[in-house]
Amino acid sequence: MTNTVVVGTQWGDEGKGKVVDMLTARADLVVRFQGGANAGHTLVVEGKQFIFHIVPSGILYEDKKCLIGNGLVVDPHVFFEEIDKLEKAGIPIGPERLSISSKVQIIMPYHKAVDIARENAKGKAKIGTTGRGIGPCYEDKVARTGIRAVDLTEPEVLEEKVRAALEEKNFYLKEFLKTEPLEAGPIVKEFIALGEKLRPYITDVSVELDQAIKAGKHILFEGAQGTHLDIDHGTYPFVTSSNPVAGAACAGTGIGPKHLHHIVGIVKAYTTRVGAGPFVTELVDATGDYIQDKGKEFGATTGRRRRCGWLDLVIVGDSVRLNGLDSLAITKLDVLTGLEKLKICVGYEIDGERISHRPVSLKRMSACSPVYEEMPGWKDDISEARRLDQLPSEAQAYIRAIETLTGIPASIISVGPGRDETIVVNYPS
Numbered sequence: 001m002t003n004t005v006v007v008g009t010q011w012g013d014e015g016k017g018k019v020v021d022m023l024t025a026r027a028d029l030v031v032r033f034q035g036g037a038n039a040g041h042t043l044v045v046e047g048k049q050f051i052f053h054i055v056p057s058g059i060l061y062e063d064k065k066c067l068i069g070n071g072l073v074v075d076p077h078v079f080f081e082e083i084d085k086l087e088k089a090g091i092p093i094g095p096e097r098l099s100i101s102s103k104v105q106i107i108m109p110y111h112k113a114v115d116i117a118r119e120n121a122k123g124k125a126k127i128g129t130t131g132r133g134i135g136p137c138y139e140d141k142v143a144r145t146g147i148r149a150v151d152l153t154e155p156e157v158l159e160e161k162v163r164a165a166l167e168e169k170n171f172y173l174k175e176f177l178k179t180e181p182l183e184a185g186p187i188v189k190e191f192i193a194l195g196e197k198l199r200p201y202i203t204d205v206s207v208e209l210d211q212a213i214k215a216g217k218h219i220l221f222e223g224a225q226g227t228h229l230d231i232d233h234g235t236y237p238f239v240t241s242s243n244p245v246a247g248a249a250c251a252g253t254g255i256g257p258k259h260l261h262h263i264v265g266i267v268k269a270y271t272t273r274v275g276a277g278p279f280v281t282e283l284v285d286a287t288g289d290y291i292q293d294k295g296k297e298f299g300a301t302t303g304r305r306r307r308c309g310w311l312d313l314v315i316v317g318d319s320v321r322l323n324g325l326d327s328l329a330i331t332k333l334d335v336l337t338g339l340e341k342l343k344i345c346v347g348y349e350i351d352g353e354r355i356s357h358r359p360v361s362l363k364r365m366s367a368c369s370p371v372y373e374e375m376p377g378w379k380d381d382i383s384e385a386r387r388l389d390q391l392p393s394e395a396q397a398y399i400r401a402i403e404t405l406t407g408i409p410a411s412i413i414s415v416g417p418g419r420d421e422t423i424v425v426n427y428p429s
Contacts, residue, residue: 002261003219004428005246006329008226009319011235011273012244013297013306014266015331015414020057020222022412022422023264028217030058031209033252034071034242035224036107036134037078048089055082056222059098060091067205070103071242071252073137074149076194100198101205101254102150108162108191110169110182111136117177138241140165149202152195159188206254213259221249221260227319228358235362238277246323262428264411265325267316267402269333272297272306278366281309281345295335310343310372313405318358320406327411327428330399334415339377342398346405347371375401383416386423391415 004023008014024030037053052059054074056066068074079100083093111133119131140146145165151158163184170181212219225244228234233245242248246263250256270291271281283291288308291297297306319325336342347354348368359365378392385391388399391413403409413423 002428003213003221003259004262004264005221005223005249005260005323006264006266007223007244007246007319007323009265009267009316009323009325009328010226010271010312011228011277011315012224012226012240013272013274014226014268015329016223016266017052017057018331018414018417018419018422019264019266019329019412020220021060021419022424023220023428024058024061024064026218026427027058027064027220029065029067029209029212030056030220030222031067031069031205031253032056032072032222032224033069033249034244035240036073036137036242037075037130037132050086050089052082054079055086055093055098058220058222059086059093062091062097064097066098067203067208067253068098068100068104069205069253070101071248072101073105073107073134073141073242074100075107075132076152076191076198078132080197095200098201099203099205099208100149100201102148102202103205103254104149105137105141105146106149106152106191107133107137108147108165109187110166110173111140113173113179113182114169114177117173117179121177135241147191149198152191153199153202155188155192155195158191158195159184162188162191204254209253209255209259213255219259221253223249227265227322228315230322233318233322235277235358235365238275238362246325262326263323264327264329264428265316265319265323265408266329266331267311268331269311269336269398270295271309271312271315274304274306278362278368279307279309280314280348280365280368281312281343281370282307283309287339290339291335294338295332310345310370311402312345312370313402314345314348314356315358316402316406317356320408325406325408327426328402328406328408329412329414330402330410331414333395333398333413334382334421336377336398337382338379342375342377343370343372344375344398344401344405345370346373373401383421385415388413388423388425391423 114136116131229240291308378394
């Protein structure tokens with residue numbers, strides 16, 4: 001396997017975790033390159049469900065090294081909670097199996113306080129943040145006032161930064177957001193202790209990856225969320241605070257673009273999104289309820305009900321361009337089983353004009369109507385299929401339509417939640 005990047009092509013929740021888990025078998029290292037604990041990757045292995053927020057999905061393979069890149073923001077509490085859960089499940093985790101970049105930005109208590117208070121103050125204008133401090137932490141990173149993992153290992157530096165940050169944050173919390181300020185002393189004490197616990201895991205991820213590349217090892221780059229939640233290219237402001245596009249794999253880990261060889265785009269066989277924002281193909285009817293129920297469409301991080309709709313190839317087509325996709329991994333195809341008719345959105349119509357790309361203006365996007373191609377559905381259970389020719393002809397036609405309309409071949413088809421419920425057309429190469 002070459003060095004491969006896995007990205008979501010929709011609004012996240014496409015099933016990246018399962019694909020990463022499967023591709024890990026052919027990789028030597030797995031590295032996450034952006035996002036925070038607002039992302040949830042769900043895996044089902046031998047009937048057991050695992051949900052990861054920070055730890056890369058490849059951690060279930062005991063002979064693989066997993067890395068957390070500098071493009072993330074990390075809550076140390078969540079980091080150690082995930083390690084504890086894995087160890088209780090009989091999967092031992094130590095620094096030899098999992099490392100975190102010394103340059104990672106650390107989510108502090110004041111980030112969470114600001115996140116929650118700010119969202120509550122917006123009322124009906126909420127953007128749907130998870131309240132985990134992701135956005136405020138990225139804000140401090142850009143403002144050059146953030147706290148990095150390396151700072152947790154230097155108590156004097158940490159205390160100086162925390163006290164400086166709270167001068168501003170407490171004024172904002174108390175005077176503008178009308179909530180309680182925070183004390184510096186307890187925070188400093190808590191995070192000095194966390195720093196000592198985290199110290200063995202801290203490394204220079206860029207250097208480790210460079211050494212691995214020179215040794216001829218294969219690297220799998222794992223993204224979180226989806227392309228249309230990208231802070232630059234998504235449905236702004238209903239987006240995340242980082243760049244989930246493939247190009248961020250370089251900035252978020254510290255390697256050059258020539259080392260990225262294959263980009264896999266994950267496409268859910270229908271479309272979902274969590275929270276607010278325009279959704280052209282959304283189904284607010286019995287079909288939408290059917291997909292939501294059968295697909296168990298609830299957020300892995302928040303438990304929120306996901307909005308469901310027909311497959312939107314306008315947004316997937318934009319993702320092809322934004323990521324430079326080489327192949328598609330089509331997930332949750334089995335969820336569509338039982339529907340008599342299926343629809344694929346092949347364009348938008350606005351003011352009598354047909355367009356093939358998502359408008360940047362959310363006002364214009366909200367005014368768009370979907371242009372559909374209709375296809376017959378299938379009733380047969382497809383979860384046992386392991387080759388394309390074992391699928392019903394209607395399911396095969398659905399896959400071919402996606403390939404034709406996007407111009408990108410499918411390399412992987414998921415026909416169930418389990419690791420083995422997968423059709424591999426071609427491994428990324």
